[in-house]
Amino acid sequence: MIFPELFRMSICAAIVIGFVGINALFLVWLERKVSARIQLRHGPLYVGWQGTFQTLADAVKLLGKELVLPKQADKFLYLAAPLIVFTPALALFLVLPIGPGWIIQDLNIGMLLVFALANISFLGIFVAGWSSNNKYGVLGSMRAVAQNISYEIPLLLSVMGVILLAGTFKMTELISFQQQQGWFIWKQPLAFLIFFCSALAEANRAPFDIPEAESELVAGFHTEYSGMRFAMFFLGEYTAIFVSSAIAATLFWGGWLGPAFLPPAAWFFVKTYAIILAVIWVRWTFPRLRSDQLMAFCWKILTPAALVNLLVTAFLATWIN
Amino acid sequence: MTLENTHQWLLKEGEGIKVQERDYAKTGYHLEAAVSEEKILPAAHYFHDQKFFLECLTCVDYTNKPEDPHFIITYQFNRWEAVERVLLKLKVPKQINEAPSIASIIPAANWYEREVFDMYGVRFSGHPKLERLLLPLQSKIHPLLKSYTGTGDSDVRNSLELIESDQEVFDFNVPEEMKTSRKEYYLNLGPQHPSTHGVLRVLLHLDGEKIISGEPIIGYSHRAHEKMAEVHNYLQFWPNTGRLDYVGAMSYNFCYALAVEKAMGIVPSPRVEYIRVITTELNRISSHLLWLGTYLLDLGAFTPFFYAFDEREKTLDLLELCTGERLTYDYFRFGGVLNDVPQEMIDGVKKFIPEFRKRLRDYRTLITENIIFIKRTKGIGVLTLDAARDYGVTGPSLRACGIGYDLRRAEPYSIYQEFDFEIPTEREGDAYARYLVRMAEMEQSLRILEQAIARIPAGEYQSGKIPKAVPACEIYQTVESARGQFGIYLVSDGTQIPYRLKLRTPSFSNLNALGPMAKGHFVSDAVSILGSIDIVVPEIDR
Numbered sequence: 083m084i085f086p087e088l089f090r091m092s093i094c095a096a097i098v099i100g101f102v103g104i105n106a107l108f109l110v111w112l113e114r115k116v117s118a119r120i121q122l123r124h125g126p127l128y129v130g131w132q133g134t135f136q137t138l139a140d141a142v143k144l145l146g147k148e149l150v151l152p153k154q155a156d157k158f159l160y161l162a163a164p165l166i167v168f169t170p171a172l173a174l175f176l177v178l179p180i181g182p183g184w185i186i187q188d189l190n191i192g193m194l195l196v197f198a199l200a201n202i203s204f205l206g207i208f209v210a211g212w213s214s215n216n217k218y219g220v221l222g223s224m225r226a227v228a229q230n231i232s233y234e235i236p237l238l239l240s241v242m243g244v245i246l247l248a249g250t251f252k253m254t255e256l257i258s259f260q261q262q263q264g265w266f267i268w269k270q271p272l273a274f275l276i277f278f279c280s281a282l283a284e285a286n287r288a289p290f291d292i293p294e295a296e297s298e299l300v301a302g303f304h305t306e307y308s309g310m311r312f313a314m315f316f317l318g319e320y321t322a323i324f325v326s327s328a329i330a331a332t333l334f335w336g337g338w339l340g341p342a343f344l345p346p347a348a349w350f351f352v353k354t355y356a357i358i359l360a361v362i363w364v365r366w367t368f369p370r371l372r373s374d375q376l377m378a379f380c381w382k383i384l385t386p387a388a389l390v391n392l393l394v395t396a397f398l399a400t401w402i403n
Numbered sequence: 404m405t406l407e408n409t410h411q412w413l414l415k416e417g418e419g420i421k422v423q424e425r426d427y428a429k430t431g432y433h434l435e436a437a438v439s440e441e442k443i444l445p446a447a448h449y450f451h452d453q454k455f456f457l458e459c460l461t462c463v464d465y466t467n468k469p470e471d472p473h474f475i476i477t478y479q480f481n482r483w484e485a486v487e488r489v490l491l492k493l494k495v496p497k498q499i500n501e502a503p504s505i506a507s508i509i510p511a512a513n514w515y516e517r518e519v520f521d522m523y524g525v526r527f528s529g530h531p532k533l534e535r536l537l538l539p540l541q542s543k544i545h546p547l548l549k550s551y552t553g554t555g556d557s558d559v560r561n562s563l564e565l566i567e568s569d570q571e572v573f574d575f576n577v578p579e580e581m582k583t584s585r586k587e588y589y590l591n592l593g594p595q596h597p598s599t600h601g602v603l604r605v606l607l608h609l610d611g612e613k614i615i616s617g618e619p620i621i622g623y624s625h626r627a628h629e630k631m632a633e634v635h636n637y638l639q640f641w642p643n644t645g646r647l648d649y650v651g652a653m654s655y656n657f658c659y660a661l662a663v664e665k666a667m668g669i670v671p672s673p674r675v676e677y678i679r680v681i682t683t684e685l686n687r688i689s690s691h692l693l694w695l696g697t698y699l700l701d702l703g704a705f706t707p708f709f710y711a712f713d714e715r716e717k718t719l720d721l722l723e724l725c726t727g728e729r730l731t732y733d734y735f736r737f738g739g740v741l742n743d744v745p746q747e748m749i750d751g752v753k754k755f756i757p758e759f760r761k762r763l764r765d766y767r768t769l770i771t772e773n774i775i776f777i778k779r780t781k782g783i784g785v786l787t788l789d790a791a792r793d794y795g796v797t798g799p800s801l802r803a804c805g806i807g808y809d810l811r812r813a814e815p816y817s818i819y820q821e822f823d824f825e826i827p828t829e830r831e832g833d834a835y836a837r838y839l840v841r842m843a844e845m846e847q848s849l850r851i852l853e854q855a856i857a858r859i860p861a862g863e864y865q866s867g868k869i870p871k872a873v874p875a876c877e878i879y880q881t882v883e884s885a886r887g888q889f890g891i892y893l894v895s896d897g898t899q900i901p902y903r904l905k906l907r908t909p910s911f912s913n914l915n916a917l918g919p920m921a922k923g924h925f926v927s928d929a930v931s932i933l934g935s936i937d938i939v940v941p942e943i944d945r
Contacts, residue, residue: 121709217590221612221926288703289775297598297701298930369775370703372927373612 094186098175106320110137112355113362120366147309152214155306159213164307164314166206170199171321178328179253181338181347192253193245196329197238200284203322204230207286207293210315211303222302225373226293229283232380233290237280239388240273243395244333257337265336272391274334276384278360281326283376286319288365292373327357405453406433406487412449416442425490429665431879435490438478440503443493447478447505447512450489455480456792458488459879459907460515462523463894467549472497474525477892478505478512479879483792483801483808488879495525504530511795511912522547522629537622537944546630586610590926594623598701598930601940605917607929614929617921619914625944632904637663637737637873640904645731647908648942651690653683653722654884656735661816662880662891666873669738674862676818678744681752681855682722682734684848688759689718690885691841691848694937698838699770701934702779707770714762717755724748739865752856756849763846771842780835784920784932787832794919795912798887799844800936802828803836810883824850834935841937871899886910886937906945910938 111126111134118125126133151157177192179185189195204226211223244266245251248259260266267274283290294302304315331337331353338346340353371379413422419439425432438446450457459479466472478491495502504527506513516527517536524545527533534540544551593604602623608615628643644659645652657679664671671679696711719729725744726734734741770776786796788804801808807826811819827843829836875897881890887909894903913936920936921929 117705121706122713123709217588221590224612291703295703295927297703298927300597366706367769368704369699369773369779370927371775372779372925374925375778 091186098172098186102172102175102317102321102324105324106317107137107141109320109323109358110140110316112358113365116359116362117366120363141313144309144313149309149311150306152216152306154215156213156215159209160306161311163206163210163213164311164318166209167203168206168314168318168321170202170206171318171325173199174325177253178325179257179332179337180350181345182254184338184347185253188252188254191251193241193251193256193333196325197241200322200325201230201234203318204284206318207303210307211293211305214303214306216306218299218301218305219303222293222295222299222305225295225299226286226303228373229290229292229376232377233280233283233384236276236380236384236388237284239385239392240270240276240280241333242388242392243270243273246392246395246399253332253337257332257339260336261339265334265339267334270334270391270395272387273395274330276388276391277330277334278357279384280380281330282361282364283380285322285326285361287323287361289368289371290376291365291370292376295370297370323358323361324354327361328354330357405482405485409453409487409489410434413446416445420446427488430877431665431881432488432490433486434488435492438491438493440493440495443478443491443503444505444508446491447508450480451508453482454484454792455482455487455489456795457509457511457515458795458888459890459892459905460512460519461892461903461905462519462525462547463903464523464547464549466497474500474523476502476519476525479892483806483813486814490879500524501526501528503528504533506530510793511915514911514915521545524548535622537625539622546627547633549633587615592926592929598933599940600697600933600938603914603938603940603943605929605933607921607926609926612925612927614921614924614926617918617929619917621914621940621943623944624941626941628945629904629906632901634900636871636899637901638871640901641736642731642733645728645733646941647906647945648690648884648886648889648910648939649731650693650939651686651885652730652732653686653734654882654889656732657683657817658880658882658884658889658891660735660737661882662878662893663737663873665878665880666876666893666895667737667870669866669869671738671866672862672864673818673860674864675739675866677855677859678725678740678864679735679817680819680822681744681852681859682725682732682740684851684855685718685722685752686732687848687885688845689715689722691845692718694841694885694934695766695770698934698937699776701930702776704770704776707766710762710765710769714759717758721748721751721755724751736865737869738867739863743864744859749856749859752852756853756856759845759849763842766842771839777835779927779931780838780935781831781833783834783924783928784935785831785833786916786920790916790919791832794916796887796916798883798885798909798913798937799840800837800887800913800916802826803840804832805830810881810888814881816880816882819851822851822854834931837935837937872897873899873901881907884909886939886942887913908942908945910936910940910943914938914943 115125126136129135129139174196176186177189177195207226208223211219248256250256286293304312307315335353338350340349410422413420413436419442420436422434422436425435427433458481461477463475465475474495476493476495480489493502502525504516506516507529514536516530517534519525520527520533521535521538522545587610590607590609591604592607593599594602604620606618606620628647631643632640644655647655692711692715696708699707723729725742725748726732786800786804791801791804805828807828809826812826824847827840827847829839873895876895879890879892881888889909890907892905893901896902917933920932
């Protein structure tokens with residue numbers, strides 16, 4: 083029995099890896115186009131229609147770049163770090179519900195697995211900065227640790243309200259609950275805002291791109307990385323954006339649910355990319371916060387707000403039942 | 404009144420100080436005093452107590468005089484409240500080659516004295532860190548000495564070889580206890596760093612991310628403009644004026660034109676004055692826009708950069724119509740300008756003014772009222788009035804502390820007194836106040852442009868033949884550049900080549916205040932503060 087399952091998983095893994103690559107290429111292109119619109123520019127224009135193949139060309143360029151290994155680096159960790167960042171983001175596809183029946187493994191602990199895996203990426207970021215033995219890198223790592231501790235708590239608390247109402251961690255059940263009772267965005271709007279802010283921090287996106295803050299720390303934790311090793315961080319970042327947006331779409335916006343003129347999987351992607359557009363829009367509008375300000379924001383505003391939200395939800399849930 | 408007091412005090416000191424009044428209109432100085440070595444420290448104390456600031460400190464080399472080889476060290480003091488420029492001169496005989504340092508009394512003198520030591524080899528006794536400032540630490544030459552003949556000299560090559568062979572140039576003594584410290588460390592911000600706006604190095608002493616002290620280290624783009632001035636004739640120095648502060652080059656053109664015209668007694672035609680004001684104010688706007696874009700970039704916001712550069716492009720297009728250049732302007736001439744202003748440019752400016760007013764409103768909603776921007780700048784890098792005076796800070800950074808010291812008003816030059824405009828000031832002295840001052844200044848520049856465009860008279864854009872030689876004189880001319888007070892101290896010996904041309908650049912003094920401003924803040928704030936004082940490195944290094 084194990085062999086067909088293994089075969090299925092291998093096929094799925096191949097599809098996911100293919101999708102992650104194409105998705106990253108597409109997202110980079112999208113980001114460049116959208117940011118160009120915001121900034122009175124045109125963005126890439128010459129490689130392919132509207133510069134669609136520009137990112138592919140950039141990827142090829144990155145492949146050809148020299149891989150520099152700093153003399154003072156801790157070699158094993160230095161080489162492992164990009165993988166530690168990238169792999170968990172990839173593994174998250176295991177529980178993403180793309181359409182009815184279109185889920186690789188519908189685990190009982192789907193949501194829990196998401197948080198458990200998402201947290202590992204930050205370890206990779208920490209290891210990257212620390213192992214490259216560069217002061218800017220270490221500063222970036224220190225910031226990543228501080229940031230992770232701050233946003234992880236409101237992120238979990240914001241999702242707890244949803245879990246509490248649906249009474250399950252299982253992805254498909256979360257969606258079928260929304261099918262019967264309406265999308266969670268109407269019941270938990272505050273939770274969605276908190277989730278959105280924390281997810282920005284999780285994906286190291288502006289205004290929370292503090293660990294890499296290029297105007298302060300040159301490139302932060304990945305200062306010493308070049309070529310494909312750097313591209314792995316990039317790939318990891320864009321995959322993380324996709325996954326967190328997909329989770330947000332699933333948790334709050336009904337996942338694959340939607341009017342019948344589009345297939346369910348299409349709704350899933352429409353919602354996910356709409357959230358990604360919002361993420362891009364935020365990035366190109368705001369300046370960067372300082373790391374202590376991010377911590378103050380997470381601890382003094384997001385965490386209490388998430389707690390209040392959870393308490394009110396719990397109270398109402400018990401009262402109504 | 405204070406001028407009278409100063410005069411009295413200088414007279415009272417009697418022995419060791421010989422004071423004389425100077426014709427302000429002709430020379431730019433009110434008082435001049437020859438001070439002996441013993442009296443220089445009491446004098447520094449007096450001027451410091453009377454709330455003067457050190458405008459400039461430099462040296463003139465007379466060691467080529469066989470009967471009496473000596474240096475003259477000049478100390479120039481001024482006040483914000485009213486222009487009272489006092490020039491102190493200290494004669495240092497060549498064989499003594501040492502002067503008392505006033506750096507412990509007036510911190511601004513620290514760098515100026517190091518520069519004099521670097522360029523002339525004059526030592527300052529009691530200086531806290533008498534090292535080379537602009538040249539590499541191991542170089543063996545003192546380039547501004549008249550005996551130093553410049554290019555092709557083996558000394559230059561030797562010192563370059565030294566730099567290549569000796570890696571210790573980037574080493575500095577890390578204290579023993581620091582090597583084992585688990586918390587404190589040094590971080591080199593620069594010379595290559597995205598946010599130092601050029602090749603500037605800031606040595607940060609950090610505790611975690613907290614700044615214990617910050618020391619700017621300069622000299623990476625030193626090009627010896629002052630030496631170049633001493634080997635070229637007056638006309639040949641024009642291109643150099645555009646290459647000091649390449650972002651706001653027009654003001655530097657302006658100052659050089661005014662200085663030499665003052666020395667030669669040339670009065671340009673009214674049309675020339677208007678053209679100069681129009682181009683300078685346009686250039687001030689473009690300079691402030693470049694600052695705005697890069698400053699927001701330092702804070703991590705990308706989009707304002709493109710908006711600012713979009714508008715800046717328009718000002719550059721307009722300036723290109725009359726100057727033919729887009730960055731390092733070399734447009735002014737003695738008694739005139741290079742080309743007449745075409746009607747196309749006048750129309751362009753008329754169109755630009757309302758468009759830019761609208762854009763300024765956009766900036767307000769995008770940046771000024773943005774909560775993250777306010778959080779990142781309010782209360783960051785507060786410059787106190789005392790520190791500003793001690794370090795000789797001028798320009799928008801000073802006006803953000805509540806002092807309306809703008810040379811266009813304080814010491815009107817050209818035709819600025821004919822225009823109706825305000826000097827924007829703020830009280831807080833933090834990065835946000837500096838931002839607000841510069842934004843308001845763009846508005847005021849638009850007002851000046853509006854009036855100038857409406858009133859520009861017809862006439863000649865150049866005056867007739869100008870003599871090549873400048874009569875013997877010693878003058879100081881100053882203008883308000885986009886960064887602060889730019890001054891030229893010109894000593895002429897009646898020939899076609901300046902005897903000494905000191906360029907007093909604003910960022911040189913403003914950058915000094917970075918250390919005290921950054922103390923106690925975080926690394927992120929160091930970038931924010933550095934951006935908010937708006938430096939241009941080639942102007943500091945000259």
